[in-house]
Amino acid sequence: MARRIGLTLDRVLDEAIALADAEGLGAVTLARLAERLGVRSPSLYAHVAGLDGLQRALALHAAGALKSALQDALEGTSGLDGLRSLARAYRAFAHAHPGLYEATQRAVTPGEDPELSAAFLEVVEVVGRPLRKRGLTGDDVVHAVRALRSALHGFIVLERAHGFGLSASIDESFERMVDLLIAGLHG
Amino acid sequence: MARRIGLTLDRVLDEAIALADAEGLGAVTLARLAERLGVRSPSLYAHVAGLDGLQRALALHAAGALKSALQDALEGTSGLDGLRSLARAYRAFAHAHPGLYEATQRAVTPGEDPELSAAFLEVVEVVGRPLRKRGLTGDDVVHAVRALRSALHGFIVLERAHGFGLSASIDESFERMVDLLIAGLHG
DNA sequence: CATCATGCCTAATGCCGTTAGACAGATCAA
DNA sequence: TTGATCTGTCTAACGGCATTAGGCATGATG
Structure with a gap:
């Protein structure tokens, strides 16, 4: 089952930035981000410390x-x-x-x-x-x-x-x- | 079971204001508001048009x-x-x-x-x-x-x-x- | 070739807003 | 007084969210 997608902190951040700029910071949810990246949301925790960590990285x-x-x-x-x-x-x-x-x-x-x-x-x-x-x-x-x-x-x-x-x-x-x-x- | 609490738009708003001033607007959720008012959250819909309506009333x-x-x-x-x-x-x-x-x-x-x-x-x-x-x-x-x-x-x-x-x-x-x-x- | 670490997965929990539908108590008509 | 109706609250249920726990296949390492 579709392993090793090749997700990376940079990939995640880039997508988060694109989403934030397109629809506002409030639209940046782990669920939507995961969907855009072709991944399930818990998978993001390997790269980012939860929603708060993501927002901090964005900041x-x-x-x-x-x-x-x-x-x-x-x-x-x-x-x-x-x-x-x-x-x-x-x-x-x-x-x-x-x-x-x-x-x-x-x-x-x-x-x-x-x-x-x-x-x-x-x-x-x-x-x-x-x-x-x-x-x-x-x-x-x-x-x-x-x-x-x-x-x-x-x-x-x-x-x-x-x-x-x-x-x-x-x-x-x-x-x-x-x-x-x-x-x-x-x- | 505990009917006719006597809830009122003003009561709801007052409590929402108190909560917002004490913990920030982000802390104003229907669930917490209902708890403070001794009521279940769906009951609030009789007085306020959902969370959005509440926020509008606050504004x-x-x-x-x-x-x-x-x-x-x-x-x-x-x-x-x-x-x-x-x-x-x-x-x-x-x-x-x-x-x-x-x-x-x-x-x-x-x-x-x-x-x-x-x-x-x-x-x-x-x-x-x-x-x-x-x-x-x-x-x-x-x-x-x-x-x-x-x-x-x-x-x-x-x-x-x-x-x-x-x-x-x-x-x-x-x-x-x-x-x-x-x-x-x-x- | 065997081992192990890692990156992704599924399952489950709990909080949230929201809707649908039941029902008790107040109100009002007769 | 009785009976009907209205209305404010309830329970049940759904879907979306973040988060945690645990499984498992893949790639890397010896």
């Missing part, structure tokens, strides 16, 4: 992907351009990989899972880079990064939840918000 | 409660004070009623459920009030409200998910972000 992968996207956006820019480019890349990533971006929101209580915490921290560090370049230091950076992340993340969440009912252009709203942030963040 | 209630809180915060303020008071009230509501605030995030696809859409729109309208008072009109109000909501909502979500790892004061981060927004929003 880890998502953090790395987001970090890369932001780094790329910063490449060859300077100062204000960098901040704007970063903001656009952030939203572009969320649009291109909605499920992965969702995975980024996984709550991680302080003590547990230092690896995931570190991965998230690396993303935060990249966001802070253009701010430090502009001369911010110490807690000023932290506060500024928090404001930036809040605005970007909030915008994306509201946008995806169809929270912007009125008819004005959402793209323009985003650009204006970024203008506002850049201006306020010592521009 | 509706939450929108009303948030709107009231924001209106109260605006009472007797003017201009800049109003905006700051509103922002603080927004976060205070999310802290005091985490489950209810979570219910506020229910995604509602444009066409369906006009009643819920209208309820959410009323909250948005209150947020826009101090901006209109300061002379903003037309799309300027819409864009400004979107920026404001994004920042406030994003901050709250990140805060609750323990997304602010570093040690700087979260309260100060919030005040600074509000400063930034007020300054940028034509202050």
